[in-house]
Amino acid sequence: MHQYGLKVTNARIKVLRILMQSQVALSHGDILTRIHGNELDKVTLYRTLSSFVNAGLAHKVATEDRTWLHALHLPEERNEGVEDHAHFVCDTCECIYCLPLVTEDMAAIPIKESGFQIKSHEYRLRGTCPSCH
Amino acid sequence: MHQYGLKVTNARIKVLRILMQSQVALSHGDILTRIHGNELDKVTLYRTLSSFVNAGLAHKVATEDRTWLHALHLPEERNEGVEDHAHFVCDTCECIYCLPLVTEDMAAIPIKESGFQIKSHEYRLRGTCPSCH
DNA sequence: ATTATTATTGCAACTTGGTTGCATTATGAC
DNA sequence: GTCATAATGCAACCAAGTTGCAATAATAAT
Ligand SMILES: [Mn+2]
Ligand SMILES: [Mn+2]
Ligand SMILES: [Zn+2]
Ligand SMILES: [Zn+2]
Numbered sequence: 001m002h003q004y005g006l007k008v009t010n011a012r013i014k015v016l017r018i019l020m021q022s023q024v025a026l027s028h029g030d031i032l033t034r035i036h037g038n039e040l041d042k043v044t045l046y047r048t049l050s051s052f053v054n055a056g057l058a059h060k061v062a063t064e065d066r067t068w069l070h071a072l073h074l075p076e077e078r079n080e081g082v083e084d085h086a087h088f089v090c091d092t093c094e095c096i097y098c099l100p101l102v103t104e105d106m107a108a109i110p111i112k113e114s115g116f117q118i119k120s121h122e123y124r125l126r127g128t129c130p131s132c133h
Numbered sequence: 134m135h136q137y138g139l140k141v142t143n144a145r146i147k148v149l150r151i152l153m154q155s156q157v158a159l160s161h162g163d164i165l166t167r168i169h170g171n172e173l174d175k176v177t178l179y180r181t182l183s184s185f186v187n188a189g190l191a192h193k194v195a196t197e198d199r200t201w202l203h204a205l206h207l208p209e210e211r212n213e214g215v216e217d218h219a220h221f222v223c224d225t226c227e228c229i230y231c232l233p234l235v236t237e238d239m240a241a242i243p244i245k246e247s248g249f250q251i252k253s254h255e256y257r258l259r260g261t262c263p264s265c266h
Numbered sequence: 267a268t269t270a271t272t273a274t275t276g277c278a279a280c281t282t283g284g285t286t287g288c289a290t291t292a293t294g295a296c
Numbered sequence: 297g298t299c300a301t302a303a304t305g306c307a308a309c310c311a312a313g314t315t316g317c318a319a320t321a322a323t324a325a326t
Contacts, residue, residue, distance in 0.1 A: 007292090007293055007301095007302065007303070008293080008294095009292075009302095009303065009304085010292090010304095011303080011304075012303090028283075029283095041304065041306075042284090042305095043285080043286090043306080044303080044304055044305070046283095046284065046285080047303075047304080048303090048304095062195055062196070062197055062199055063195075064195055066200070066282085066283070066313085067199070067282090067283065067284090068199070068283090068284090088249050088251075091252065099249075115262075115263030116221050116230075116258070116260060116261070116263060117260045117261040117266060118221075118258050118259070118260040119224065119259055119260040120258075120259045120260070121256065121257060121258045121259060122257040122259075123254065123255075123256050123257070124255045124256075124257065125249070125251050125253075125254045126251070126252055126253045126254065126255075127249060127250045127251040128249070128250040128252070129248075129249060130248030133250060140273065140274070140321090140322055140323070141322075141323095142273090142274065142275085142322070143275095143321090144274080144275075161312080161313085173275095173276095174275070174276045175312095175313090176276070176313090176314080176315090177274080177275055179312090179314080180274080180275085184274090199283080199284090199312080201312090267326100268325105268326080269324105269325085269326075270323105270324085270325075270326090271322100271323085271324075271325085272321105272323085272324095273320105273322075274319105274320080274321070274322085275318105275320070275321080276318095276319080276320095277316105277317095277318095277319100278316095278317100279314105279315085279316085280314075280316100281312105281313085281314070282311100283310105283311095283312095284309105284311090285308105285310070286308085286309070286310090287306105287307095287308085287309095288305105288306095288307100289304105289305095289306095290304080290305080290306100291302105291303080291304070291305095292301105292302085292303070292304080293300105293301085293302075294301095294302100295299090295300085296297105296298085296299085296300100
């Protein structure tokens with residue numbers, strides 16, 4: 001965490017652990033309830049999460065119901081220069097999975113000549129996740 | 134509008150006109166300010182928009198700052214059975230364009246064998262739109 | 267055309283997810 | 297250990313969207 005320019009605090013250690021243990025992106029509420037005893041102010045959690053995002057440790061995903069989910073960056077993104085990955089939204093459990101899915105080559109082609117200059121892209125899939133069928 | 138099972142009202146006519154005239158998806162606020170004199174209750178506008186969505190006349194797109202934009206369905210979707218289209222988000226003007234971009238074949242392949250059952254998908258591009266460069 | 271049925275509208279109050287200001291406390295450089 | 301600076305907790309706040317309900321307008325029935 002030092003290497004990201006962040007002071008090591010109690011709150012950050014707890015939240016980082018929780019994010020590391022999760023297969024899916026987590027909401028503010030998800031994280032709060034996973035904190036034993038709930039002993040963490042909600043504002044502190046908001047600020048902890050955005051410190052992770054600013055430091056480049058995590059990223060956030062907007063959901064359909066106007067909330068943010070947070071997840072650590074994928075290992076692929078750490079090592080190589082992969083910026084964009086896909087997300088899978090489960091219709092049943094509402095979970096959002098980060099998928100190390102390379103979509104680069106898909107991007108430019110279709111609207112190449114239309115005056116849109118593409119810099120990045122997100123591919124979002126919906127359906128049923130492995131643990132829901 | 135009758136054909137969609139909706140009563141023809143003043144509010145709906147106004148909002149439908151505004152949506153038809155726009156190249157990009159519009160926010161609640163965008164639409165309110167486009168209404169001459171502002172003479173439309175904010176709740177009525179919310180309900181007008183969701184009546185359009187429920188009736189199958191329009192659709193909504195979630196933005197990064199957790200609000201909804203609304204746009205009429207593309208003509209392609211009306212005629213054929215095209216369900217999903219792509220969106221282009223301009224970094225500069227923040228506008229969101231609906232793109233008649235067929236992404237069907239891209240969907241299934243990469244995570245086919247992973248236990249995810251894909252039902253629909255959205256492809257979101259970011260960059261600079263034609264009127265911003 | 268008049269009336270009756272039913273959906274739509276407007277207003278006020280409310281909910282929810284998240285932010286801001288500020289005094290207190292903890293971290294890490296020295 | 298001392299000190300500068302950043303993180304925390306608390307209360308108040310904000311903005312997008314929702315709900316309840318009485319008044320009103322659109323259409324169907326007569
Ligand atoms: Mn992700
Ligand atoms: Mn669209
Ligand atoms: Zn699931
Ligand atoms: Zn633009």
